[in-house]
Amino acid sequence: MTAPLFGFGLDSSLAGAATMLEHAAQADRQGLDLVSLSDHPYVGDRLDAYAAVGMILGRTTRLTPFVNVSNLPTRPAPMLARTVTSLSALSGGRVVLGIGAGGAWEEIVKMGVAPLSPAAAVRAMEEAITLIRAMSGGGGPLTFDGEFWQVRGVLPAPVPAPRIWTGSVGEKSLAATGRAADGWIPGHAADWRSARVARSRPVIDAAARSAGRDPREIATIYNLPGRITARPLPAARDGAGRWRGGSVAQWVEELTSAVVEYGAAGFTYFPVADGTPVESALATWATEIAPAVREATAPAPTT
Template sequence: MTIRLGYQIPNFTYPDKPVEQIFDTVVAQAREAEASGFDTVLVMDHFYQLPGIGTPDQPMLEAYTTLGALATATSTIQLSTLVTGNTYRNPPMLAKTVTTLDMVSHGRAVLGIGAGWFEREHNDFGYEFGTFTDRFERLEEALNIISPMLSGENPTFAGKWYKVESAMNNPRYRKRIPIMLGGSGEKKTFRMAAEFADHMNIICDRADVPKKVAALRQRCEEAGRDPATLPTSYLAMAVIVESEEESKRMLDSVPPDRLNRVFIGTAEQVAEQLKHDVIDAGITGLTLNLVRTGHIPGAVAQAGEALKPLVA
């Protein structure tokens, strides 16, 4: 398993689309991605829209219900979250959920997982948020339960946060479902990725990519793992426009601090930026979202055509 070219759908607010057509628009994007060379479709595991994309009251679909439905609407593309908030689900229940997704998709599920960070969701929905340390302790305990369950083992585990007794997980479609960690923490997240993950999705400012790649390699070496056995991808928010003039206008309208993670320009310009700032810095794959334009027919295909050569 690897993610060479992923398409993330983080936005369910579509101009001129009534609420009852939201999922139809999601399906159209997933099918267009599948037909355009993307190998993975990913959705966020959130209950509210995120700051920087929209307002909390804007539409947000539950991740695993959405992925299960997309499994029946697609045939070859991998399906994942970017990423599951560990704090939102009991670990063996999450293992069962992802394994069921793998069954209904005929072996296309990837477990994307992270520690969780959106405090308002926790408070509003009644989930314990805890401290930064708490959340990473919980994530590591969860991985000690989930990883063996995704490989057909029946773990017994007793930790500070979770306890299971010979937890079974049947039926399974594959011998092992791959695990992807998402985040940027050089000490905790990267160490856990080196120990548990089949893939690492790095989320950071473009200028920090070389530093993150070096840190991940170091964590792998410390764990006795060949860094080449842990493929990576980078989450990029792209705004693809039709002309250089439009690109210049868009660049002038974006606050400088946002430009650290947003790639703006024509499809060819965005591809050039991603090659220089991400691929040439040592990342092996890309995950792209098109927050403003992904719902427009043809937008996903245009991005796929421009980006496929970078990860071929």
């Protein structure tokens, strides 16, 4: 069992740009593994996600920023390949590619993008993963004649492909994750005890086995909102079974169970608006909860 990853979800609004960079630097100092930003390029008051990632890499030394998840319809796969390999080269490999098929098509088409059916969008996502890998790792000129993208005699970047995590929801997209991706970020902030994950993860695993892959190679990284409270809550989950949060001890117990019993590979924490300063919630997550879960899930020393 590998050590679980701990991340933090950043505010990607233009108005909060300076604060976002401060939070990323704090996360780096306090030992987190990841920070993430959403990608909604059709919204005028949001930062461009990859411009923000570049700035965060320049302000940090160890953590990995990633886009949670890249809006593929507005980011052509060949150029996305060049972007992530460039960021990897600049940062010494501190990059993960989060990718999605695209959901808000009524907004996406405002950017001049031709609409795709849900099935075609999933095929485009899987093809993009294949092309991005082909355009990484060096080698001779590449010709790729896909359904959605074509390149002719392009030299791959001499940089390994990053880890690729999808934000898959539908069955076809989940199957594409099993065949092609390195990780899965469940949609709608579904957690390890949710019905959504219970019915979705088997689709990924079956597709992985059909492709000759070990399903254990595909990590599950959860987007996890919740409160961190000074005192334990009477119930850390609501009536529908959804995680609400609680004290540090309640978080540690729940996340340890998620890793040990459910195989969770990581968590990206999103603070909720409960009056707690974001800096305080981030510090508690990074310096109290994450270390305790890492310790609780570490392999026993061999003698």
